[in-house]
Amino acid sequence: MATLQLYDQLLQFPLFQGMSRDDLARVAGHTKFGFLKFANGQTIVNEDDPCTGLYFLLSGQLKAETRSDDHSYRVVEELQAPFLVQPEAIFGYNQRFTHRFESLSECRFITLSKDEVMRLSEEFLVFRLNLLGLYATLTQKLLRQPWRHRPETLGARIVRFLGQHCLYPAGSKTFYILMTQLADEIGDSRLDISRALNQLQDEGLLQLYRGRIKVMQMERLLMI
DSSP, X not given: OOHXXXXXXXXXXXXXXXXXHHHHHHHHHHSOOEEEEEOTTOEEEOTTXXXXXEEEEEESEEEEEEEOTTSSOEEEEEEESSEEXXXXXXXXXXXXXXXXXXXXXXXXXXXEEHHHHHHHHHHOHHHHHHXXXXXXXXHHHHHHGGGSOOOSSHHHHHHHHHHHTOSSSSSOEEEEOOHHHHHHHHTSOHHHHHHHHHHHHHTTSOEXXXXXXXXXXXXXXXXX
């Protein structure tokens, strides 16, 4: 990949934004990037695979699958480029992917090994600050969740549950969960859960199937 083209590709991602042209030229010319291409339907990473670097999706569409700890329900999301695959997994206590990612079209990636991430952090202040900002933002959002006001309606509580189980708060999501399981998770009766879901379906915000909830536009659902 030509240096100028790589320069433009890097600017799609927050980790490289704010860097000077000279710094970006140095990064593009002296960093050991990996380049990967996946055909439609190929696995990018599996849940519990070791995370040894960063995966930057340059083009294409991904499917991300996440399972509950007891595997009683799961969520499948469609994600578009540009997208950075689980950057939090490269450091910390559990350095493994917690989601499964599969290509939904031809996908192109740039990869960075952990050693290269560490080197860029040491050499470029803006990259280091961007990386710290990314992790701080993730942490702040998670720490704030328990203190948010409890939704007043059951429909709103269902929407919050669905939103909290997404990697990205927009696009198409499919939740494979039984109403009895959803009722247990939210702490309400199955009958009331069914009524609230049917109301959301009547409003065109989701579609109900046996053991499955389809949300075409998560951003619309989260606006209620």
